[in-house]
Amino acid sequence: MDNIELQKIANEVRKSIVTAVHAAASGHPGGSLSSADLYTYLYFEELNIDPKDPKKPDRDRFVLSKGHTAPGYYSVLAERGFFPKEDLTTLRHLGSYLQGHPDMKHIPGVDMSSGSLGQGISAAAGMALSAKLYGDDYRVYTLLGDGEIQEGQVWEAAMFAGFRKLDNFVVIVDNNNLQIDGPIDQVNSPYPIDKKFEAFNFHVINVADGNDFDQLRAAFQEARNTKGMPTAIIMKTVKGKGVSFMENQVGWHGKAPNDEQYQQAMAELEKAGEALCQK
Numbered sequence: 273m274d275n276i277e278l279q280k281i282a283n284e285v286r287k288s289i290v291t292a293v294h295a296a297a298s299g300h301p302g303g304s305l306s307s308a309d310l311y312t313y314l315y316f317e318e319l320n321i322d323p324k325d326p327k328k329p330d331r332d333r334f335v336l337s338k339g340h341t342a343p344g345y346y347s348v349l350a351e352r353g354f355f356p357k358e359d360l361t362t363l364r365h366l367g368s369y370l371q372g373h374p375d376m377k378h379i380p381g382v383d384m385s386s387g388s389l390g391q392g393i394s395a396a397a398g399m400a401l402s403a404k405l406y407g408d409d410y411r412v413y414t415l416l417g418d419g420e421i422q423e424g425q426v427w428e429a430a431m432f433a434g435f436r437k438l439d440n441f442v443v444i445v446d447n448n449n450l451q452i453d454g455p456i457d458q459v460n461s462p463y464p465i466d467k468k469f470e471a472f473n474f475h476v477i478n479v480a481d482g483n484d485f486d487q488l489r490a491a492f493q494e495a496r497n498t499k500g501m502p503t504a505i506i507m508k509t510v511k512g513k514g515v516s517f518m519e520n521q522v523g524w525h526g527k528a529p530n531d532e533q534y535q536q537a538m539a540e541l542e543k544a545g546e547a548l549c550q551k
Contacts, residue, residue, distance in 0.1 A: 273316055275485045276551050281351060282312040283545045286514045287538060288347035288360050294534040296364035299372065302524040303417060304344030306448040306483070306509040311348035313488045314413060323353035326380045332410050333399050335384040337392025338417035338446065339373040340526070346370055346379070354381035390423030392416070393443060397433045400441035400502075411496075413442045419451025422460045427472065433502045434473030441502040442495050443474070446482065448511035450522045469504035482507025516540060 285308045293299035315321070319332040336345045343363060350357040362368035369378040373387030383399075386392040396414035403410050416426065433441050445465060453459045462468070466476045475498045477491045488507070495503040511525070512518030515537045529537055 276548060278309075278312055278316060278485050280545065280548050281316055282309045283514070283541055283548060285312055285344065285347045285351055287541045287545075288350060288357060289343045290515065290529065290534065290537045290541065292343045292347065292360040292363040292370075293528045294531075295361040297528045298364055298526075299343050299528055300340045300526045301343065301515075301528070302450065302511040302518060302521070302526075303338060303341040303446060303448065304347070305513045305515060305518065306511045307341055307344050307415060307446050308347075308513065309483045309485065310415065310444060310446065310488065310507065310509075311344050312351075313485060313492070315348045315352045317489070318492050319413070320410065321352075321381070323381065326354060330408065330410055333383045333396065333412045335392045335396040335399070335412070335414040336374055336386050337396070337414050338389065338420050339385075339387035339392065341415075341417070342370075342372060342374050345374060345382075349379070349381045352381070355379070389417070389420045390425035390429075393426055394429040394432075396443075397429045397436075397438065397441060400433065400438040401436055403440055404436070404438065409440075411440045411442065412438075413444065415444045415446060417451065418445055418447045418449065418456050418462060418465070419459070421445060421462045421465065422456075427468070430469060430472040430474065430504075437473075437500050438502045439499050442492075443469070443502065443504045445504065445506045446509055447506055448509045450511045450520070450525065452522075452525045454522055465506050466504070469506070473501055474504040475501050477503060477505045479505060479507035482509040483513050514541060514544065 289304045400412040518524040
C-alpha cells in the first residue's frame with residue numbers, strides 16, 4: 273500500500289478517534305492521535321492478521337501497553353474490519369464492549385487486556401518467549417507511552433527480553449513528550465530513552481518523525497532484519513496530531529471535545545482528507 277493510501281486511512285482513524293471520544297464525553301484523544309499513523313502502519317502493512325479469524329494461531333500479536341489510548345486502537349481495529357465502525361460511538365457507554373481500556377474477552381482483535389501502565393510490555397514479552405519456546409514464527413509488538421516508561425516494571429520486562437534475546441519482539445515508544453501532568457522531562461525525565469534500551473541489550477531505532485510513513489516503514493523493515501536481540505523503536509510524534517488546537521497541548525491528554533470543538537476538529541480532518549484525494 274502506498275503512502276497516500278496509508279495517510280487516507282490514518283485520517284479516517286483520526287476522525288473515528290475524535291468521534292468516539294466526543295460521543296463518550298470522556299477519553300484520551302491526545303495520545304490516540306499521536307499514534308494514529310503507527311496504528312495504521314501496523315494494521316494495514318506490518319501485522320500478519322485476519323479480521324475474519326482474529327484468533328488464528330499464527331497471527332502476529334499486538335499489546336497496547338498504554339491502554340488509555342484505546343480510542344486509537346479501537347478506531348484502527350474497526351477500520352481494518354474487526355467490528356463495525358458505528359460501534360465506536362458506544363465508547364465508554366454502560367453495556368458497551370468498547371470500554372475505556374482494551375478487553376481481550378469481548379473485543380475482536382485485542383490480544384491482551386491492558387490499562388495498568390507498565391504491564392502490557394511484560395505480557396507481550398511473555399508472548400514473545402512463548403513463541404520461541406514452541407517454535408512458532410509469529411512476532412509480538414507492544415506500544416508504550418513515553419510517560420509510561422517511568423514505570424519500573426517496563427525495565428524489568430526490558431531486562432528479561434534482552435537477556436532472552438527475543439528477536440521476535442518489538443517495543444515501540446510513542447515519544448510525544450507529554451504526559452498527564454506536563455512535559456515528561458519536567459515530570460520525571462526518562463531521557464535518554466535510546467541509551468536505556470541499549471543498556472538492556474535492545475537494538476534501538478530512533479525515528480525522527482513517527483507520523484511519517486516512510487520513516488515507519490524503514491524502522492519496521494530494520495526491526496525484521498534484526499537477529500539475536502529485541503528491537504526498540506523510539507518514535508518522536510506530535511500529541512494530538514491532526515487537530516490544530518489539540519497538537520502539543522497537554523490539556524488534551526484526557527479530555528473530550530465539546531460540540532463546537534468536535535465540529536472544528538472534524539472540519540479540519542475532512543479538509544485534510546480532501547487534500548489527500550487531490551494527490
